[in-house]
Amino acid sequence: MITDLRLLLGPGRAHILTGYVAWTVLFGVLSGLASALLVPVVADLASGQRADLLPLAVVTVVAAVVRYVQTTRGSAAALETMSSMHQRLGDHVVSLPLGWFDSDRTGRLTRVATDGTVMITGIFAHLLSPLVISVAAPVTAAVALFWYDWRIGLVAALSMPVLALAFRFAAQTLARGEARNHAADVEAGARVIEFARSQRVLRAFGRAVHGYQPLEQAIEQQRRIRRRTLGQGVVGLSVGGLTVQLAVTVLMLVLVWLTLAGSIAPAAAVALIALVFRFAGPLADVSEYAGAIRIAGGDLRRLTDVLRQPAMPQPRASAPLDQPGRIELDNVTFGYRPDTPVLRSVSLTVPPGSVTALVGPSGSGKTTVIRLISRFWDTRQGAVRVGGADVRDLRTEDLTSQLAVVSQDVYLFDDTMAANIRLGRPDATDADLAEAARLAGVDEIVARLPDGWHTRVGEGGTALSGGERQRVSIARALLKRAPIVLLDEATAALDPENERYVQRSIRQLAQHSTVLLIAHRLGNVVDADQIVVLDDGRVVETGTHQSLVAADGPYAKLWRAMANGRGWRLNAPQ
Numbered sequence: 001m002i003t004d005l006r007l008l009l010g011p012g013r014a015h016i017l018t019g020y021v022a023w024t025v026l027f028g029v030l031s032g033l034a035s036a037l038l039v040p041v042v043a044d045l046a047s048g049q050r051a052d053l054l055p056l057a058v059v060t061v062v063a064a065v066v067r068y069v070q071t072t073r074g075s076a077a078a079l080e081t082m083s084s085m086h087q088r089l090g091d092h093v094v095s096l097p098l099g100w101f102d103s104d105r106t107g108r109l110t111r112v113a114t115d116g117t118v119m120i121t122g123i124f125a126h127l128l129s130p131l132v133i134s135v136a137a138p139v140t141a142a143v144a145l146f147w148y149d150w151r152i153g154l155v156a157a158l159s160m161p162v163l164a165l166a167f168r169f170a171a172q173t174l175a176r177g178e179a180r181n182h183a184a185d186v187e188a189g190a191r192v193i194e195f196a197r198s199q200r201v202l203r204a205f206g207r208a209v210h211g212y213q214p215l216e217q218a219i220e221q222q223r224r225i226r227r228r229t230l231g232q233g234v235v236g237l238s239v240g241g242l243t244v245q246l247a248v249t250v251l252m253l254v255l256v257w258l259t260l261a262g263s264i265a266p267a268a269a270v271a272l273i274a275l276v277f278r279f280a281g282p283l284a285d286v287s288e289y290a291g292a293i294r295i296a297g298g299d300l301r302r303l304t305d306v307l308r309q310p311a312m313p314q315p316r317a318s319a320p321l322d323q324p325g326r327i328e329l330d331n332v333t334f335g336y337r338p339d340t341p342v343l344r345s346v347s348l349t350v351p352p353g354s355v356t357a358l359v360g361p362s363g364s365g366k367t368t369v370i371r372l373i374s375r376f377w378d379t380r381q382g383a384v385r386v387g388g389a390d391v392r393d394l395r396t397e398d399l400t401s402q403l404a405v406v407s408q409d410v411y412l413f414d415d416t417m418a419a420n421i422r423l424g425r426p427d428a429t430d431a432d433l434a435e436a437a438r439l440a441g442v443d444e445i446v447a448r449l450p451d452g453w454h455t456r457v458g459e460g461g462t463a464l465s466g467g468e469r470q471r472v473s474i475a476r477a478l479l480k481r482a483p484i485v486l487l488d489e490a491t492a493a494l495d496p497e498n499e500r501y502v503q504r505s506i507r508q509l510a511q512h513s514t515v516l517l518i519a520h521r522l523g524n525v526v527d528a529d530q531i532v533v534l535d536d537g538r539v540v541e542t543g544t545h546q547s548l549v550a551a552d553g554p555y556a557k558l559w560r561a562m563a564n565g566r567g568w569r570l571n572a573p574q
């Protein structure tokens, strides 16, 4: 756990944690010492002598001061860990390959990032400190028992490994149960999100009212696992508690025996009983704290696991972009999974300032090409170059400054229309914004919205249609004026009005930028300077529309299928 907390704090700040733990141990030792110093006081009082209270008073005052410092150090360490946690998570998540963000991991990340704050406060305030004190104080009390009577000290020392084993068993049982609970919670959470997201489909097929089986099964499984964990947790805690009781009983028996045998004076025996309870009292809590610490440790580990995920390697400085606007895939073989290649030895060049259309049947790898150029993933074989530089030799900010991406799954933030378009270039003037919006046909959408430019578009842009969202995304790209525009035309929005705007925007974009587009519209394919045909992850043809139709190869078949309204199918009948 300490390693995970250090990782969250980041390099150069681990001393905050070490300092806090040191102060906590010191406080635990002092409170154990204060109990030990009670022994002579009680013994003197029991035998009717005058007791010297000074050492006890000094240690108590010092312990109070140490407690104050320890608590303030604890709050500071908790605050520091929380703020650095969010910062480090944020910094790291943006450097992870997009392949990492599957729905399970995203759900888990959401959970750890939101629960993380509460969890870290809890670790410092309610777990780490009590646990350290509950161990340091009894250990000091055991040393004191040795000091007063080595035989009782020996029994206390011998009981410690047995107690440690019992606490370990309790902690492991609780932690194992919690890990099962967590997995069941994540599964149930993912199914709830799936249920909410699939409402449209479920309702369309009349399934919503009949219950959603995967969700019901996940909730039932969650309930079963929680019940089992609860039972096992009780067993674990009972074993820890009973072992402490056993240790106390043995200590008391030895003490009584030694007193009856005359080895210990009755007054001293009374004082030692107090010390035995001081030894055992905090230990009784250890199994509970240790269990809770293990559980929190599991949560913490899930949080730091995100930080341990290898980030996309970044060069210290970017390679020079000596061929601005040029895109090149050089013998690229890539698969999302190592055993299933999606692109096979793909080589293609998009000259600066040209419009290149990427066509091919569904699943042929067109979107994957765009993802590799954007470096959402790294290719394992071959090279992807942007502006003449391998994308792996460019820092993220330098690569993204070269690219504007208009994808099918346009994400709009729950902000105003203006703010969503300004994402392309935050410092754009109002006039530039209006011009980009006009070209992409967003001004028409804005005119229809109740608050015009100030209308919030809802999370994910739910207030707009698919075609309208893509127009907003094109306006972003127009505003950004990046040297390269990667455009994945929306198949879902093939209405003539959209088509008109997209074509006009592409013409406009082509004036300043290289355009690589995944084309689904006849007009954009015919007008392209170059057409690259992909089939099953391979480039099967390259040329202009005329040359490819004349060649009467795969493109000509595609073209005829498309013109006949049957969509892109390489094997469509001619």
Ligand SMILES: Nc1ncnc2c1ncn2[C@@H]1O[C@H](COP(=O)(O)OP(=O)(O)OP(=O)(O)O)[C@@H](O)[C@H]1O
Binding pocket: 336, 337, 342, 360, 361, 362, 363, 364, 365, 366, 367, 368, 369
């Ligand atoms: N994140 C992913 N993980 C695993 N496989 C993926 C992933 N994304 C795409 N694929 C697979 O890679 C192959 C190529 O997909 P890609 O999206 O590049 O094709 P496409 O030509 O753009 O298809 P479409 O025209 O239908 O969008 C498909 O078999 C697809 O199932």
